[in-house]
Each structure stands twice: as structure tokens, then as C-alpha cells.
Amino acid sequence: MKKQAVLLAVLSVAGVASAQEVVKIGHAAAVTGPVAYFGKDTENGARMAIEALNARGVRIGGKPVRFQLMAEDDGGDPKQATTVAQKLVDARINGMVGHETSGTTIPASKIYHAAGIPQISPSSTSPKYTQQGFNTAFRVVANDVQLGQALGRYATAGMKAKRVAVVDDRTAYGQGLVTEFSRSLQQQGGSVVAREFTHDKATDFSAIITRIRASKPDLVFFGGMSATAGPMLRQMKQLGMNVRMMGGDGICSDEIHKLSGGTMQDEQVVCAEAGGVQGEARAGMDKFRADYKKRFGIDVQINAPYAYDAVMTMAEAMVKAGSAAPSRYLPVLAKIQYKGVTGPVAFDARGDIRDGTITLYTFKGGKRSLLAVTK
Known part of the structure; x- marks a missing residue:
């Protein structure tokens, strides 16, 4: 039983x-x-x-x-x-x-x-x-319209950048983000002084950086991922180009510091994450x-x-x-x-x-540091 x-x-x-x-x-x-x-x-x-x-x-x-x-x-x-x-x-x-x-x-x-x-x-x-x-x-x-608008406003008002070189990785994300950022930048009185592109598996950026350097930008805006942006920052340093970089959520990870070989300086990079909360x-x-x-x-x-x-x-x-x-x-x-x-x-x-909200970050000591939450 x-x-x-x-x-x-x-x-x-x-x-x-x-x-x-x-x-x-x-x-x-x-x-x-x-x-x-x-x-x-x-x-x-x-x-x-x-x-x-x-x-x-x-x-x-x-x-x-x-x-x-x-x-x-x-x-x-x-x-x-x-x-x-x-x-x-x-x-x-x-x-x-x-x-x-x-x-x-x-x-x-x-x-x-x-x-x-x-x-x-x-x-x-x-x-x-x-x-x-x-x-x-x-x-x-x-979406990229909201991201690009927020980044364009911050580039001109927060970073005082007027002359910007833009680079995208030819992906739907990279091209779309650069397009919306460029539109916003120009609406704020800034100008695109160089337009370059690479691809998401590239490792050598010396030719691009050399051409960008000749345009004497205040800022480089990159539409792509940190796996590409990190090595690009390292090569910018090697070629004596010490300007700031801005991008979207694709570069908004602590991995970018490691991928730059530790060459990324504090507050050199500003990025935006699609989303974010504040207050309670x-x-x-x-x-x-x-x-x-x-x-x-x-x-x-x-x-x-x-x-x-x-x-x-x-x-x-x-x-x-x-x-x-x-x-x-x-x-x-x-x-x-x-x-x-x-x-x-x-x-x-x-x-x-x-x-949709946007969160702006920079990096200090290789770690993300909050700048602002905006719309």
C-alpha cells in the first residue's frame, strides 16, 4: 500500500x-x-x-x-x-x-x-x-533620431565642439546614428569637417586618422561599436591626435578602455545610452x-x-x-x-x-561616469 x-x-x-x-x-x-x-x-x-x-x-x-x-x-x-x-x-x-x-x-x-x-x-x-x-x-x-539629437546638442553646448569629423562602420546602426548626429550638429551651428567610413571588423585606421587630423576637428564622432572604437583611439594616440571622441551606446561600455590598450584618457570619450532612469x-x-x-x-x-x-x-x-x-x-x-x-x-x-530617455556618460579611471539623463 x-x-x-x-x-x-x-x-x-x-x-x-x-x-x-x-x-x-x-x-x-x-x-x-x-x-x-x-x-x-x-x-x-x-x-x-x-x-x-x-x-x-x-x-x-x-x-x-x-x-x-x-x-x-x-x-x-x-x-x-x-x-x-x-x-x-x-x-x-x-x-x-x-x-x-x-x-x-x-x-x-x-x-x-x-x-x-x-x-x-x-x-x-x-x-x-x-x-x-x-x-x-x-x-x-x-531610437537613433533621439540619440543623435541629444548627442548633437551635447557636443555643441556641453563640449563646445564646432568642427566635427564623423566616421561610421557601414552598419545600419553606425550609418543611422552618424546621419542623425550630423543633422543635429548642424542645427546647433556646428559643422562636419570630414566624413569617413570603415567597417566593423577593421583593425587599421591610420589612413582615416591621417585624413581626419588634416581637417583639425574639435571632436571625432564614431558610429559603431567599442570593438572598433577602442583600437581607433589607440591609433589616434600613436599618430599624435589627442582629440575627444563621441558615440552612441555601441561604445558606451567599460570594454572600450581595455580595447584602447589603456590609452583612453579620463573624459576623452562621451557616449549616450538609449534609456536611463533618475530620481526614485x-x-x-x-x-x-x-x-x-x-x-x-x-x-x-x-x-x-x-x-x-x-x-x-x-x-x-x-x-x-x-x-x-x-x-x-x-x-x-x-x-x-x-x-x-x-x-x-x-x-x-x-x-x-x-x-524615451537618453543617458550621457563619460569615462574616468576606465569606468563609466554619469553625466546626465535627458530626453
Whole structure:
């Protein structure tokens, strides 16, 4: 009898487990290659959200569910991103968080849209992503228009720069950011005195730096990632070009100091992160950062809290809709109002974050130092 009771108990537990619906959340970013630290950052943030939801015991439509993260590596490559996107669609994910870069997010978004799967990017800033007219495309960070405007204003008013040389890495992100910054700079009375480009895997910038140096700029604006900006700073130093550099969230990581070979000077670099909180809301962000370090043993790079909020916002829409079916919760997601660790999450008609904030940083002692939170 005792054995039968134990067997019945085991079968009962197994029955509950089998009845529990699995909600699959996809995530894709570059977790290998030169910007793997960014990709792993957003993957970790998404994983923290999944773990928090499962610990909470979420019910959707009155039934208990278990969230599962399906993480893929897109290598930061647009072609690989579309392959990964199709793989996740075929696996019947309920929602997608990613991709990491604009260059991977934009081509992948077509595949998610064709399948009717909601997609929230925690880091892609190119305006083109949400200008495609896809009702499945959302982002929880400000776009390049907002970033470029804020950086242009700060370059002229805060850094007193009038003559600026611009360089982009030919990615959708880099080109878009440089375009918006240049427009803002000129609106503020500044001028672009040199326009150069490289690519995101380049290592030799001597020819570019030599041409830029001849234009005698007050500032170099770089549209790209720290994996490229760091070596560029080192070579600027070697060629006797001691001017400041500005860029977006792609260079807004402590990794840039290491990648510059330690040649980056205090306050030489100013960057902007799409997002940011201030006042009482900072307590929630500080707690997230502390929890992240406890969980993974490393500091947040940039976008982990936005990936966390993307998953949480998606889950909240499912709960409100009473269903994890993409077609059922998508209309709810479009109108959601969620209070996240990164601040209020609500989307406009295109899927862009409403009232997106920008955080400006510089670097001191190789570490990011807050300058201001603005809009």
C-alpha cells in the first residue's frame, strides 16, 4: 500500500507538470565574436526575467505556465540572423526578444512579422526597424533620431565642439546614428569637417586618422561599436591626435578602455545610452544591477535591464490577454503600460518606446561616469 501511495503521488506530480503549458521566449544576439559581451549581456538579462517569472509562478488564462528561454547566437551577422529567426519561428516561440544590433534586427523582423510573432528589441536603435510598418515590431530603447539629437546638442553646448569629423562602420546602426548626429550638429551651428567610413571588423585606421587630423576637428564622432572604437583611439594616440571622441551606446561600455590598450584618457570619450532612469526610479535599477552581478558574477554592460523589461512586458501582455498565443496577446502588447526597472514601458503607433530617455556618460579611471539623463 505504501508503495502504491508513493507511485500515485509521483504520477499526480507528473500529471501537473505535463499539464503545465510551456511558453517559449526567443532571444538572439551575438554571443560569439568581437561584440559578444553585448550579446551575452542581453541574453543574461532575458534569462533573469525568465527565472523571475518561473519563481513567481505565473498563471495565464487561469492555468500555470512555465517560461522557457530559447537563446540563439546570430554572430552579429544579418544572414545568420535570418537563419536563426526562421529556426525560432519553426520552434513555435510565443514571443521574441532581440536581436541585438539594428543590422540583424531589421532583416530578422520580416520573418517574425510573416509568422505573426511579437518582437521586442532591447537594444536596436535604427529608425528603419519600426518604419517598416510591421505591427509585430517594438523596442524598449530610444531610437537613433533621439540619440543623435541629444548627442548633437551635447557636443555643441556641453563640449563646445564646432568642427566635427564623423566616421561610421557601414552598419545600419553606425550609418543611422552618424546621419542623425550630423543633422543635429548642424542645427546647433556646428559643422562636419570630414566624413569617413570603415567597417566593423577593421583593425587599421591610420589612413582615416591621417585624413581626419588634416581637417583639425574639435571632436571625432564614431558610429559603431567599442570593438572598433577602442583600437581607433589607440591609433589616434600613436599618430599624435589627442582629440575627444563621441558615440552612441555601441561604445558606451567599460570594454572600450581595455580595447584602447589603456590609452583612453579620463573624459576623452562621451557616449549616450538609449534609456536611463533618475530620481526614485534609480533604486530599482540599482537593485537590478546588484542582482545581476550576484547571479552572473559580472557587471551589467548596457542593455541587460532592457532585455529583462522586454521579457517582463511581453509576459504582462500575455497575462492581461489571458493567452500566450501571439495573435491573442499582440493587440494587448501594443497598448501595454508596464512599470519596468528601466522606467515606464509603453509604445507609440510604430512600436517605438514612448518618451524615451537618453543617458550621457563619460569615462574616468576606465569606468563609466554619469553625466546626465535627458530626453
